[in-house]
Amino acid sequence: MKDKKFSLKNPSLQSILTSLICIILGLLIGYIVLLMINPAGAGEAIKTILLNFLSRSSAAAQMKALGNTLAKTAPLLMCALSICFCYKVGLFNIGAPGQYEAGACIGLYAALAWHMNWVLCLIFAALAGAVVGAISGALKAYRNVNEVISGIMLNWIMLYLTNMVLSSKKVKDPASPYTIKLMSGNKSALIPSAGLNKLFANNTTVTIAIPLAILFAILIWVILSKTKFGYELRATGFNKEAARYAGMKEKQNIIITLAIGGALAGVGAAFLFLTGYQEWSTTQTSVPGMGFNGIAATFLGGLHPIGTIFASFFIQSITDGGALINKSVYPSQISDLISSIIIYLCAFVLFFKYALNKWISKRDKGGPNVNDVPVTDNAAKKEGGDK
């Protein structure tokens, strides 16, 4: 009992717990929607969404499907990291889809028009994303434009710009609205698989992009928590005044942060389009959902780069699972519905934590309290020691 009490106060555990509450509530609402559409198959459908690849019949098919999910988790994770990184510095990078589009645009152009190898394409994609991010950053720092609004505007601008650039004869397949397949256009631009595809029933879209994305997550975590640079950025995000008084350059930090966020999202696009998983459709009229799903993964991951890895996989898995349900009865967008409900519920995380701590402190009342009088309500959660 005592141990449990202490562990409940652990902030990381609380984050996981609240994320689970969000997931369960999100799934529950999704299930109710399915019931309303058609009660007969609702149980089966929600099971399919949850199980995703496991609902395939053979082991090989399962591995192949898992490979597909992982291949799309990598770009999603990059977008989530982009949003997570910026959020830690107090910026809401809803412009991640636009930075992702820029990455796709320049990454694919470099691959197909300039015939570069994948490393260079990746770098170009990162730079393109960084430039778009920096535009938002500069507008915020020098012109006081809310990064959310400029981000949304840039999402649409980049969508049309990308469509325009990738419609060029050099990169577009003349017979379809899609860009030329890398397989035929420029094999060297494909991110190598390094044998990983063998593990997933020869799924060629499984590449080193997956471990690279995880490495990026660790890198972001290290930068944010272990370096002087991260120390400065987070201080700026937490308390602008204190950061300024400590001699940190607030405006510069805003631009750098959004540029880094942009680079991450740009790399995310490269991690999708340079694996040959899919081609860019030059006639698309809506902003790709990858960036927006990244928001779900970020908040579900408790705003922690490592948590984001698991959250990204979960979100991608239910999205792919949604595509497997009986489409003649249920719409596959039910997964989008579930993830957006999860994002909405994440807005209540602070409240959940507050309620949890209130409940804990109520239960602990009368017990010995060796600590200081907490100055805030949510302070109670810091009391539990892990020593």
Added chain:
Amino acid sequence: MVLLLQYTIIFASVLCLVALGGCFSEHSGVINLGLEGIMVMGALGGAVTMFLLPAGTSKIVIVLATTLFAILIGMIYSCLLGLACINFKADQTLVGTAMNLLATAAATVFVRAMNTSINPDNVSSSIQYIQPKKAFLKYIGGFEFNWFMVMAVVLLIASWFVLYKTKFGLRLMACGENPQAADSVGINVYKMRWAGVLISGFLGGLGGIVYITAGVSEWKFEMGVAGFGFLALAVMIFGQWKPTRIALAALLFGLFRALSNVYTGIPILAAMKLPSTVYNMLPYIISLVVLAFTSKNSRAPKAEGIPYDKGMR
């Protein structure tokens, strides 16, 4: 040229309505980034109403019922914002974003489920309203007059009146500027903020149905409303949170948006042979430029975005 005028006015009507919605919400102190989602929901409510009304329903009933349901659904949906941001003091940016994503997903699921239930082979996320849409239109020469244009003008005047000439408007704006002051004279800040959010649901929902009926007779709900809610926010900022200026800003933005629909019909523009994507981008680029020049000295309500807590006096 008539076509350009017609599209400019109808798009300006949308932007004006939605921006006024944002204006009410922000004057009460709540930033409404979920306008996009509210528009989608309003559009859904209106489109479904038009779709379900039996053929032969009188024009006036179609107009009234469609408008009413768009507004109603918009208001119901805006409660998500009110609940999270006013009562639970959640992050307004996050909630707004979630609402935008949720609206598109929910509308798509709903429309597809509806279509499939009527015809098992129909898995599209579109609703057609060719016939009922005609109820809104009246041709005056080549000009396609739309009753929504009248509604926009009426609501614009009403908004101006409510904000500046009534007790409610005075109290609402006090809550967005200095909620502590409002509270000290016995005004219930939470109630006023709820009112602001609900009005933004009203106007946003109406704007949604106007938008999807503006140029086309069928809407694919997977597309949401293409960032129009955010364009409206840009209009609101450019309009400095004042109804009259918002109307002018809406006309300007409406013009740029209309160009993408009609540029082929304008000889000079057609001769320039710019790709259509340029015209698609134009409203967004213009709004970025405009924001860059107007945000620096913005007169945003001082307390917007800050949850009000009675305990923190």
Added chain:
Amino acid sequence: MDAPYAIEMVNITKRFPGIIANDNITLQLRKGEIHALLGENGAGKSTLMSVLFGLYQAEEGVIKKDGKEVKINNPNDANDLGIGMVHQHFKLVQCFTVLENIILGVESTKGGVLQMDEARAKVKALSEKYGLQVDPDAKIEDITVGMQQRTEILKMLFRDNEILIFDEPTAVLTPQEIEELMVIMNNLREEGKSILFITHKLNEIKAVADRVTVLRRGKYIGTVDVATTSKEEMSRMMVGRDVNMVVDKEPAKPGDVILKVENMTVASKMHSNNAVKHVNLEVHEGEIVCIAGIDGNGQTEFVYGLTGMEPLVEGKITLCGEDITKSSIRQDRHKHGLVLDYPLEYNMILQRYYQPDFTSGAGFLKRKEIREYSERLEKEYDVRSGQGPITIARAMSGGNQQKAIIAREIDKDHKLLVAVQPTRGLDVGAIEGVHRQLIEERDNGRAVLLISLELEEVMNVPDRILVMYEGEIVGELDPKKTTVEELGLYMAGAKRNVTVDANSSEIEESEVIDTAAARKEEA
């Protein structure tokens, strides 16, 4: 014959965990009098007012209106009883007009349309009746603080309030505006309004008040007639005699000048007047100089000006012979910031994180060194926290947050230490610790500039006292030779021995001519 009481607060006791904020306090306001409520910071005045406005419920005691017991559960109840208040921070909507602010909450409408003309006429009539000149159609953001205050007064009058409370109304006003306010208060009294006037300024009490109730540390000290009580007596009642916390220290051995401030003037953010006016001072190595004064007399702005957080209107600052007036980043400045969401150890290095001690060449934070450094500071300066270095600063008590900042600032390599209210919120033991450290600093040959509101601290710690009143240094005192009563008089603006432009210690003792007081006697 004494007038009956308009409002009475009888035997009010309000406890908070660990502290009795109001201990059996009785305050009786007569009809048609100006009644001053006097007390130092933390004496319990604001708690008492919060009880009156229903923000807190007292554990004991009753509130009576016109002799009948009433229950006040929220500010609306107070408003209904005709109690109005001019808050220290005005409750005005900046972009509204004066008239709009006045009618807010009590608007009259016809067919849903605001009826402004009627209200405008009433406001104009009230303005004339009480001498409250203000343009009803001017926007609040365009008018002076004095006019904003009149708007607040008009707000109360428009609501026909009978009991008017002024919470330190003169803190933000210029001398002329104060004088006008005194006239207005007199007018209000003549019209039969009952006024409760919260202040620390003895001159003002002398100028307008009939009676004064004094609180000290949550306790009721007494209620006396102003006319028959001298300022010295009131000062004694306010500060008490029990100032006997003596700090052991050697006499100071001042050396070279470390900090020299010449003619410093800093603009105010609150009002158009300057908050700091032509301040001159020197701090030598090996001495502690204290700037004493009541809160809100320009100390904050002085520190901002000194540390480069606010630009100077004019003046020059020299540190160790180097002109630092214009340098953009001053490494030596005092920073009273914590990143509350950072752990304690990260806060301990907030101004030094980039130094090789804490950051490796590759840009990584040296976690072990930071941890050790933080642990050392915590031990040396007795900073207590739940989990040591990894405690999130937000979860620490205010006092310990304070101590962490002190530890960080003192531990830095520096010639000058600026300590702003270093003992605020600390318990007695901790206060002693901080004082010991300040004196140790001094004995190590450093220059210490202490900004304090606490009289005991002012009397015991420094080697020289400079009293700041309304942005000016009005007195230089030797703590060994002065008394608390004398200090109180300086702090309350009743006495001065330094003229505005003097930068030597030319002492010219003179009572400030108090025009408002003179006016009252004429009346």
